[in-house]
Amino acid sequence: MSDLLKIEDLKVNYGGIEAVKGISLSVEEGQIVTLIGANGAGKSTTLRTISGLVKPRSGTITFAGEDITGLDPTSIVKKGITMAPEGRRIFPDMTVKENLRMGAYLRKDDLSADYALVYDLFPRLKEREWQLGGTLSGGEQQMLAVGRALMAKPRLMMMDEPSLGLAPLVVKGIFDIIREINRQGVTILLIEQNANMALQAAHTAYVLETGRITMTGTGAELLADEKIKEAYLGKTK
Amino acid sequence: MSNFVQANLPYLLAGISVGGQYALIAIGYTMVYGILRLINFAHGDVFMVAGLVMVYTTTAMPMYLSIPLVIVATVVLGFLIERVAYKPLRSAPRMSVMISAIGVSYLLQNCALYFTGGLAQVYPTIPWLSNSVTIGSATTKVVTIVTPILTVVLVFALVLFIQKTKIGMAMRAVSKDFETSQLMGIKINSVISMTFVIGCFLAAIGSLLYFTNYPSVIPTSGSMPGLKAFVAAVFGGIGSIPGAVIGAFVIGICENIIKGLGSSWTIFSDAFTFVLLIVVLLVKPTGIFGEKATDKV
Numbered sequence: 027m028s029d030l031l032k033i034e035d036l037k038v039n040y041g042g043i044e045a046v047k048g049i050s051l052s053v054e055e056g057q058i059v060t061l062i063g064a065n066g067a068g069k070s071t072t073l074r075t076i077s078g079l080v081k082p083r084s085g086t087i088t089f090a091g092e093d094i095t096g097l098d099p100t101s102i103v104k105k106g107i108t109m110a111p112e113g114r115r116i117f118p119d120m121t122v123k124e125n126l127r128m129g130a131y132l133r134k135d136d137l138s139a140d141y142a143l144v145y146d147l148f149p150r151l152k153e154r155e156w157q158l159g160g161t162l163s164g165g166e167q168q169m170l171a172v173g174r175a176l177m178a179k180p181r182l183m184m185m186d187e188p189s190l191g192l193a194p195l196v197v198k199g200i201f202d203i204i205r206e207i208n209r210q211g212v213t214i215l216l217i218e219q220n221a222n223m224a225l226q227a228a229h230t231a232y233v234l235e236t237g238r239i240t241m242t243g244t245g246a247e248l249l250a251d252e253k254i255k256e257a258y259l260g261k262t263k
Numbered sequence: 264m265s266n267f268v269q270a271n272l273p274y275l276l277a278g279i280s281v282g283g284q285y286a287l288i289a290i291g292y293t294m295v296y297g298i299l300r301l302i303n304f305a306h307g308d309v310f311m312v313a314g315l316v317m318v319y320t321t322t323a324m325p326m327y328l329s330i331p332l333v334i335v336a337t338v339v340l341g342f343l344i345e346r347v348a349y350k351p352l353r354s355a356p357r358m359s360v361m362i363s364a365i366g367v368s369y370l371l372q373n374c375a376l377y378f379t380g381g382l383a384q385v386y387p388t389i390p391w392l393s394n395s396v397t398i399g400s401a402t403t404k405v406v407t408i409v410t411p412i413l414t415v416v417l418v419f420a421l422v423l424f425i426q427k428t429k430i431g432m433a434m435r436a437v438s439k440d441f442e443t444s445q446l447m448g449i450k451i452n453s454v455i456s457m458t459f460v461i462g463c464f465l466a467a468i469g470s471l472l473y474f475t476n477y478p479s480v481i482p483t484s485g486s487m488p489g490l491k492a493f494v495a496a497v498f499g500g501i502g503s504i505p506g507a508v509i510g511a512f513v514i515g516i517c518e519n520i521i522k523g524l525g526s527s528w529t530i531f532s533d534a535f536t537f538v539l540l541i542v543v544l545l546v547k548p549t550g551i552f553g554e555k556a557t558d559k560v
Contacts, residue, residue, distance in 0.1 A: 077446060078445075079442060079445060079446070098450075099445040099446060099448065100445070100448045100449070100450050103446070103447070103448035104448065108446070109446050111442070111443060111446060115440060115442075115443040117435070117436050117439050117440065117443070118439065119435065119439065120432070120435065120436070124432060127429075127432065128432060128433070128436050128444075128447045128449075129447060131429070131433065131447045131448045131449055132447075132448040174447075178447075178448065
């Protein structure tokens with residue numbers, strides 16, 4: 027397997043501070059890769075830079091062998107990278123179906139198979155197809171955000187804190203879906219504060235602390251690591 | 264009631280007609296606000312420029328060429344204003360963009376002053392629109408009847424466009440959330456340009472209808488209809504297209520009914536609009552259809 031996404035020595039300034047201080051990481055095709063870390067570690071900034079919303083100060087981002095550093099968000103989506111953003115950010119005044127339609131904004135081909143795929147993953151969305159996005163529950167909105175990110179037929183889907191503000195049972199459901207989407211061939215880059223769930227799901231994990239990667243390994247390795255247990259998994263000394 | 268209608272029919276008709284013209288301008292304000300949260304103070308002056316372009320082009324070419332040219336020129340002007348004066352300020356504070364809009368407004372007025380030499384330019388008579396028709400007790404111009412019909416048709420088409428087409432959906436998405444729209448692959452700059460193009464297209468149509476009722480165009484001709492259309496947009500709930508249209512008809516009709524009350528009242532017809540603005544801002548600042556002003560986190 028080859029690296030689908032490769033980041034080398036990425037530095038990003040955000041809001042006047044250096045939020046990402048030279049990180050390198052790679053995402054292998056077909057894997058679930060997670061970035062864990064506390065608030066302000068630079069996780070979101072990293073994803074926002076990959077998606078083109080933020081321009082890096084230096085470093086390179088390579089996707090499928092092609093340099094995509096500093097491209098605009100539209101080109102990034104065209105290359106096959108989509109994102110389910112933090113806080114879900116669905117369009118509240120649009121119906122579930124319109125939200126999904128927006129996810130496929132750049133596509134000109136037939137979408138019926140893709141609607142079917144999303145509704146198959148999330149039967150709840152099918153039931154609520156004509157409901158406005160803003161009337162959905164938090165968990166349903168997260169499903170919609172994930173479904174919307176799938177509509178562009180991405181090779182890499184990035185997810186920013188999908189478990190944020192959701193009940194534990196709902197979080198479990200979301201992670202089951204993440205694994206299912208990955209089995210269907212979509213590579214996933216996931217950032218999470220819920221380190222336990224993320225590490226269980228991930229093939230590869232990186233720990234980000236104040237803009238630097240401090241640890242890397244397989245999900246299982248990090249789950250077993252004493253320092254990780256103390257810092258992120260709530261183990262008492 | 265029927266006596267009142269009978270006696271006031273000419274004013275009522277004029278009111279509906281002027282209301283339609285205000286509506287065509289007000290949509291430009293409300294759509295731009297909906298997407299950029301910007302009150303485009305230059306919009307009334309774009310409307311005036313459309314009038315002047317009509318004046319100048321009709322001296323050089325037949326009307327069937329000059330009318331489309333007016334529409335195209337107005338649309339191009341709106342597009343250029345956005346690209347030159349607003350787009351570079353996309354990440355600047357909203358106040359800066361608004362000041363830039365005020366600057367564009369004065370720039371257009373002063374350019375108009377330069378080109379016209381400060382003289383009122385006689386507006387050409389558009390043949391069919393200026394003909395007289397008699398309805399009941401009222402004799403009026405064809406334009407009075409055409410305006411509300413055309414307005415309703417255009418508004419209907421616009422609402423369909425925004426509800427049903429992909430670019431219309433993108434406009435709704437961008438008006439809610441710039442960043443997430445970008446993540447969908449939407450090019451926000453094209454969507455914003457589209458908004459200005461539509462707004463200016465409608466303002467150009469509005470100017471053809473509006474100036475047909477007036478003998479001439481001067482550099483400040485856009486100010487008063489622009490302000491009234493702005494009040495209409497605020498009254499209807501700025502950002503809402505149906506709101507702006509209803510607001511415009513309310514203002515147009517009330518203004519003309521007041522004129523019909525007698526000569527001592529006529530001078531208050533403009534004042535009515537601005538009293539309405541103050542009352543709306545005091546009582547219901549979000550207007551009839553406005554969204555609650557909650558800044559989402």
